[in-house]
Amino acid sequence: ARAQIGVTGLSVMGRNLARNLARHGYRVALHNRSVGRTRSLVAEHGDEGDFVPSESMREFVDSLSRPRAVIVMVKAGAATDEVIAELTGLLEPGDIVIDCGNTHFTDTIRREKDLAAKGLHFVGTGVSGGEEGALNGPSIMPGGSVEAYRTLGPIFETIAAQVDGTPCAVHVGPDGAGHFVKMVHNGIEYADMQLIAESYDLLRSGLGASPAQIAEIFREWNGGELESFLIEITANVLAHTDAATGKPFIDVVADRAEQKGTGRWTVQSALDLGIPITGIAEATFARSLSGHTDQRAAAQRVYHGRAADAEPTGVVQDPKQFVEDVRNALYASKIVAYAQGFDHIQAGSEEYGWDIDRGAMATIWRGGCIIRARFLDRIREAYAENDALESLLVAPYFADAVAAGADSWRRVITTAVRAGIPTPTFSSSLAYLDALRRPRLPAALIQGLRDDFGAHTYQRVDRPGSFHTLWAGDGSEVEA
Ligand code: NDP
Numbered sequence: 001a002r003a004q005i006g007v008t009g010l011s012v013m014g015r016n017l018a019r020n021l022a023r024h025g026y027r028v029a030l031h032n033r034s035v036g037r038t039r040s041l042v043a044e045h046g047d048e049g050d051f052v053p054s055e056s057m058r059e060f061v062d063s064l065s066r067p068r069a070v071i072v073m074v075k076a077g078a079a080t081d082e083v084i085a086e087l088t089g090l091l092e093p094g095d096i097v098i099d100c101g102n103t104h105f106t107d108t109i110r111r112e113k114d115l116a117a118k119g120l121h122f123v124g125t126g127v128s129g130g131e132e133g134a135l136n137g138p139s140i141m142p143g144g145s146v147e148a149y150r151t152l153g154p155i156f157e158t159i160a161a162q163v164d165g166t167p168c169a170v171h172v173g174p175d176g177a178g179h180f181v182k183m184v185h186n187g188i189e190y191a192d193m194q195l196i197a198e199s200y201d202l203l204r205s206g207l208g209a210s211p212a213q214i215a216e217i218f219r220e221w222n223g224g225e226l227e228s229f230l231i232e233i234t235a236n237v238l239a240h241t242d243a244a245t246g247k248p249f250i251d252v253v254a255d256r257a258e259q260k261g262t263g264r265w266t267v268q269s270a271l272d273l274g275i276p277i278t279g280i281a282e283a284t285f286a287r288s289l290s291g292h293t294d295q296r297a298a299a300q301r302v303y304h305g306r307a308a309d310a311e312p313t314g315v316v317q318d319p320k321q322f323v324e325d326v327r328n329a330l331y332a333s334k335i336v337a338y339a340q341g342f343d344h345i346q347a348g349s350e351e352y353g354w355d356i357d358r359g360a361m362a363t364i365w366r367g368g369c370i371i372r373a374r375f376l377d378r379i380r381e382a383y384a385e386n387d388a389l390e391s392l393l394v395a396p397y398f399a400d401a402v403a404a405g406a407d408s409w410r411r412v413i414t415t416a417v418r419a420g421i422p423t424p425t426f427s428s429s430l431a432y433l434d435a436l437r438r439p440r441l442p443a444a445l446i447q448g449l450r451d452d453f454g455a456h457t458y459q460r461v462d463r464p465g466s467f468h469t470l471w472a473g474d475g476s477e478v479e480a
Pocket residue numbers: 009010011012013014032033034037073074075076078079080082083100101102103127128129130131
């Protein structure tokens with residue numbers, strides 16, 4: 001019998017997705033450019049299910065039942081284009097190509113159009129959860145046509161993570177919608193991680209707690225509303241000891257955060273759409289800053305011992321209160337980051353005509369993916385109550401949580417500023433909230449300046465129309 005689904009690209013992700021499919025009873029065709037990966041998968045895990053290995057792309061395509069469904073799990077970018085080109089030469093109308101790589105959504109829009117012209121379905125699919133998720137149940141965000149989802153949906157929903165009996169897989173929307181949502185997911189992941197990192201820094205440098213003590217604090221936090229995969233593994237990483245030196249693991253790791261690009265993509269897209277995702281942007285820039293080692297070394301030299309070199313120790317008066325304050329600040333900042341991310345999804349959905357259901361995204365992120373968290377249930381509920389919500393920050397549950405944490409939040413940032421501990425994401429998230437809820441913004445002054453130097457005109461608060469003041473003349477106002 002022929003295979004029901006195929007996977008080409010059998011590095012960590014493809015290999016584990018193929019095993020996940022096989023373990024759920026699907027007959028899985030296998031292919032990889034270099035045959036060694038295919039052979040080792042069969043040698044090591046062939047007993048887990050029904051695999052049909054192939055050594056050439058033609059053999060692979062021939063081993064599939066029609067309509068053929070082929071998952072492409074290779075390096076994003078040019079490699080994916082090469083594999084798709086090779087595949088499309090062999091496939092027939094009605095067949096489905098599924099790109100599960102971390103592809104930029106505009107590439108997905110382009111490829112979907114190209115393949116549709118050839119009568120093929122193209123399903124750009126976001127997959128989150130790393131290797132572990134791919135094997136045991138990821139969160140799956142497929143784009144593409146409704147028709148393709150009719151075939152793929154049951155498969156995706158079977159192999160995805162399950163939360164309270166609901167699969168973490170849903171049809172996101174047409175063409176690039178799935179990869180767009182996966183991109184924003186990763187952006188939120190950047191913000192989440194940066195917030196955790198800032199919390200750690202505050203507890204370590206501000207409070208003077210040891211990594212082991214901070215691990216304990218995170219473990220405790222994981223029992224409450226912050227409960228999430230990232231908080232859980234933070235406790236693990238902080239509790240880990242380096243075998244070679246006996247030091248805390250965290251102290252032997254170079255402090256330069258790397259990135260593969262999805263955070264940057266998210267920020268670039270948000271700039272295009274005019275959505276202020278300040279938390280994600282600060283988190284992305286914080287990673288960049290950490291990598292500028294020459295500048296960091298120069299600044300350390302120049303500012304050492306000067307007044308600007310704030311002294312972190314001794315700033316915390318009440319340690320117990322401080323830990324609670326950091327927890328509250330972390331939760332409130334996290335709510336802001338998610339509110340911004342969901343705004344971004346809404347803006348993308350409107351711009352590209354995807355009609356994305358934000359509540360459904362919160363639902364499929366509850367399990368499988370890196371940002372999985374108890375808190376996503378609250379987001380799902382907020383959109384279930386009102387799917388036209390202006391911002392998650394105005395949903396009753398979140399408004400209460402943010403308001404309750406606001407004092408803590410301000411105290412933490414004040415302490416951080418006095419101690420010279422950088423908290424870009426904590427601080428910018430609070431600034432975002434303060435700006436949103438402010439009755440009058442200094443944007444009025446910006447408009448005045450623009451009108452002065454460039455005659456860009458302004459609107460008035462008391463009557464409609466556009467106006468210009470004759471700044472270089474007698475200062476009178478004219479209607480533009
Ligand atoms: P890699 O991104 O490291 O890619 C390696 C795979 O791509 C190998 O199978 C390799 O084949 C194949 N490949 C590379 N270039 C070509 C080419 N020109 N033609 C054919 N095949 C090629 O693998 P991962 O498993 O880490 O990731 C796969 C995809 O999943 C990527 O797009 C990644 O961004 C995405 N992803 C990864 C996650 C992770 O946690 N790693 C999480 C979510 C998504 P060969 O063996 O012959 O070299």
